[in-house]
Amino acid sequence: MIGFWTELVSSLLIRFEWAVFFYFVLVNSFYALLLVSATWALRRHLLIEQAEPRWRILSSDMAPSISLLAPAYNEAATVAESVRSHLALYYPNLEVVVVNDGSKDDTLSVLVAEFELHPIHPVFHRQISVKPVRNLYRSRIHPNLVVVDKENGGKADALNAGLNFASGQLVCAMDADTLVEADALQRMVRPFLLSSVMVATGGTIRPVNGSLVDHGRVVHARAPRRMLPGVQVVEYLRSFLFGRLGWNRLGGNLIISGAFGLFRRDALVEGGGYTVDTVGEDIELVVRLRRYGYEKVGPHVVEFIPDPVAWTEVPETLRQLGRQRDRWHRGLADVMWRHRRLLFNPSYGALGLVVFPFFLFGELLAPVIEALGLVGLVVGLSAGVLNASFAGLFFLVAYGYGAILTLMTLVLEEWSFHRYETFSDRFWLVLWSLIENLGYRQLTVVWRLQGLLNYLQGRRHWGLMERQGFQGKGRLPLS
């Protein structure tokens, strides 16, 4: 009898081992496909961008107007600098709408003082229901800057309040603590000039930690010397330069980062704006826009543009990072559930047949499978079904593949935008790439599992992020 159960357990463990192996091969083959797609897309993008005079958009009467929406909650430390960087963006017809979402700190006072705000009662169409707006302000020194002061309702509610007020043909959603490069909007607007079915574009987000910032501009990008922000730099590079760029040609993107995205305003309003009762409002919005585009035969293409860059501060403590990853995974789970009718539905083309299934099995459920794989490995070792050398080899293979994908992303970065200019920065990035899978990635599995569990238990909170503020200290390195 005991022999029967032992046989059964061994057989199940082996089958499970094969299943995990096939999952590993499948998902990583898809990552390889994404890498090839990203390389091709990047090459094409660089060919088009070579010496193209973007100054024509800057001085063109034909350029579409843009309203930049920047929700702010307890951002007193960074809001003035980031708003100045928004106002200094090179774009001909730009309106900046900062939404103070009931901050408990001095965010509004800082804005009033720094930008000489005065109250106004303008005409705007309240097309989307939001929490009560207390006051509206316009700057005396920057007439294109408007501040909406409202009761706290969360980021999505703040964006919707900004959307009600915005007058631009396109709206750019941006976090108030994000530093955007001066010509980013000119780059982001280009796909809308190329295609009337474009509904949203997104740019690259890069961690600013460790870089040199001067007057709201990143003047020197540096790889962080601390591990936690360092591994996040390579993680973000992989996610944007390889993941999202690769999706452009494989069915389109499912995510535009909430920190930096450009949308058609009428499509956003028709779609009902941002959903307020989810922590994944950025991904939910994009999925909904794409879905409505298919259903109503309207604009539905979402494209990622690799070269407009926005810099943001990433968490530097495990606690902060854990909360963030928990929230991201809860958001993903919520969106997958809300839009589950897309799954394998041919009416939605590549979105339903390729993109959505990948995000479900390759992203949402990945931590479950990885955790089960690890558990299976430990049980298998204990039961003697698997031996230590096999376990070690499997780990090396998985580790090696992950390291190669990340290093290939660094190669793409080096051969294209080349933002990290010194040899020492490159060495640090390589080091973080190699270290990432030795503990950090496993931690993210735990946090994502936690997020999934929290979602299943109905938890909807955002959590707090403590800001250090952008620092201008440090000297430029000599090489």
Place this chain on the structure above:
Amino acid sequence: MGSIPETLLVQVFKVEVVALAITMGLLFGRASYLWWDQAWNGPREKRAQQILARAVEQGRLSGSHVQWLKQIPERVLVRTLTNLARNLQGASQSRLTVMARALGLEERATALCTSRRWWRRLKGVQWFMWLDSGQQVVPHLLRDPHPLVRAQVVKWIADHPTPSLIVALVDALDDPDEMSRFAVKDSMHRIGAGIIAPLVRYLTTHSGPEVEPALTVAAGLTDKRLLQPVLALSGHGRPTVRSLAATVLGTLGGADSVKRLEALLHDAAPPVRAAAARALGSLDHWPSAPHLAGLLRDSAWEVRQEAGRALRDLGAPGTLYLRRALTDPDHFAADMARQILNLPPTVGGTMSS
């Protein structure tokens, strides 16, 4: 079913080690190349800048300098010339073009324009942009199969407008590619008055949706010659065409424009009514105030908004109607008037729109 063979994993791992080595090689190889390129070509680029700047100032480039410049990598030379060209105009620009010709770059640009690869043709046209030449080569690419090349040619035409090229440019308004159409509209705006005659001909001879980009351009050009074709198009079957026509009439003015705009205030489509209201406001035609005041009660928000703004723009007569509207029994009219007058919610109507 047996376990996964270890030999398979060993083979995979070996491949990964090789791939890792190649990746590191690509990464640091590229980094080293960039460092070497800067170290080797940096001083050359600097010297090239000095030579060319002095040559532009003096109006001549010596034979020895030509020989030396021909020896440096083409991309370094082109980069130096491009950076210099951005800061030059007029006679200086012409001198630079002559020097670039002496250095063989015009020939090279011509060769690029005849390439089978679209990105090379694009590069060739871009070179001709900063060389400020290419009159014999570039216009032939106006109907290039690739939209980005066509868009670049259109930008070149904006800098080198001749009567025949302007006609060709206007005809390119029906380009199927949106980026090309954007470039055409932008270039037409930059050319300005020289575009009017062909634009009038285009508006008179076309009647489908292809008139829309033409009307968008016309809205930025205030010329009476546009009046008759635009008046004709203001009765078009498509609301977008009528809206655009209303916008153009708002820039042209005159009795005929006003009469037509007042008629369009009663159009069936809200965007047309809104455009007509906006146009009347921009014309400062105060006798239209009563008609605009009536639109404060329109069912469409954007029409009410444009009517309110137009009344505000009319000055005292318009403000009078707005103040009367504060006590209008129609709550929407009263609320719009309040907002236009920038009054707080406690004044006049309290219904939110």
